Amino acid sequence: MSSHDPSSATAADAVAGGSYRVCDTVVLVCLAFASSIIVFTVAVCFRRAVTLQGYAASASASPSGRGGGAAAAPAAVGGLRGLAPSALAAIPKFAYRRGAAGGGGGWAQCAICLGVVRDGEAVRRLPECKHLFHVECVDMWLYSHATCPLCRRDVGAAAAAAGDKV
Incomplete structure (x- = not known):
């Protein structure tokens, strides 16, 4: 008969029963990837808005190039x-x-x-x-x-x- 003594736990038991799992790593990697995609999208949208706003401001300030x-x-x-x-x-x-x-x-x-x-x-x-x-x-x-x-x-x-x- 074998009894399970908590003081005699092996290294494999500590890894499997511990607080760290492979599933946690996958979740953290997915969160990091999603966060980087969001930051990249916001940066691209911001740059595009600034570029378009700057273009509109310069187009209305410059004289017409059509000879009108x-x-x-x-x-x-x-x-x-x-x-x-x-x-x-x-x-x-x-x-x-x-x-x-x-x-x-x-x-x-x-x-x-x-x-x-x-x-x-x-x-x-x-x-x-x-x-x-x-x-x-x-x-x-x-x-x-x-x-x-x-x-x-x-x-x-x-x-x-x-x-x-x-």
Whole structure:
């Protein structure tokens, strides 16, 4: 008959019955890995936010590189650059008439909304490239861009020149 005496414990009994187990090591390694992933993700997000904020601040402070001059002004949203309201107002708007002079013989389509331009709808013809768009569509575009949505020609200089002629 063998009796178990706590004072006669072997080294194997101390390791197996002690407070240290392999499962504890796995848990600690997993926690360390998860913590490092979280710290890395936060650091990347912070750096990205600082970079984007710095880019937006420098874009709104620097002059337009498109040659728009006074016609190009920062838009209200996200540091995008578009036409100033005065330059946009200088581009004439008119009621579209199919087959009228300058309108061509066929139908016209607004390349922004992809809708057919109907007789009597208000449209703008960009002065430099002569592309035609609905007033609402092109105005929304030109508030944040100083170029034609189709050919990307600069509209700012031509709009300022058209405003000087009027």
